[in-house]
Amino acid sequence: MSLCQAGLDLLFNSARSHNGWQDKPVTEAQLRQLYDLMKFGPTSLNSSPARIVFALSDSAKQRVVEAVSPGNVEKTxxxxxxxxxGYDLDFAAKLPALFPHKPEATKLFHDKPELIQDTAFRNSSLQGAYSIMASRALGLDCGPMSGFDPQKIKQAFFSGQRVRVNFLCGIGYGDPSKLFPRSPRLAFAEACSVI
Structure with a gap:
């Protein structure tokens, strides 16, 4: 089974990264639905290291605003x-439950901080991408961004946890009037090879 053209357009061909937003709320129920889709995307050893804070309240969003670069203030x-x-550097503690057919998988990460960092960052990046696809599938728009002070975000939202911040992503209903022309993408031959 594959998606029809309308589904492919929704997720990829017509989808855009948004910088401006309509004044239309997103509910906690929608965020739960988003998570319940994205959690099924694959990660190595089913490690699922992403930890996501959805800043929905004005006070939470204001804490994010205080940590972003000037160019990201308004869209945030x-x-x-x-x-x-974010990504949890203690993700391996959950492997016995998440990877039950091999509960000893936790030992793979014992005293290996570089492997922990690489695994957590790589797989939380995948999960973040899955969250974008899940958002689009639910009719929401996204605006992923860098351009923030990770220490300020960590202090504000993950204080006392071994969680590092990967990236931020606005979620809502994009304002098409604030889109600029779509930027070019690399052609297959520029980005890929088949050997």
Missing amino acids: RTAPVIAIV
């Missing part, structure tokens, strides 16, 4: 939700 302030995608 006006987004209905800002997803803070």
Whole structure:
């Protein structure tokens, strides 16, 4: 089974990264539905290291605004939700439950801080991408961004946890009037090889 053209357009061909937002709320129920889709995307050893804070309240969004670069202030302030995608460096503690057919998988990470960092960052990046696809599938728009002070975000949202911040993503209903022309993409031959 494959998606029809309308589904492919929704997820990829017509989808855009948004910088401006309509004044239309996103509910906690929608965020739960988003997570319940994205959680099924694959990660190595089913490690699922992403930890996401959905800044929905005005006070939470204001804490994010205080940590972003000047160019990201307005789109952060006006987004209905800002997803803070982090990664848990203690993710291996959950492997016995998440990877039950090999509960000893936790031992693979014992005293291996570089492997822990690489695994957590790589797989939380995948999960963040899955969250974008899940958002689009639910009719929501996204605006992923860098351009923030990770220490300020960590202090504000993950204080006392071994969680590092990967990226931020506005979620809501994009304002098409604030889109600029779509930027070019590399052609297959520029980015890929078949050997």
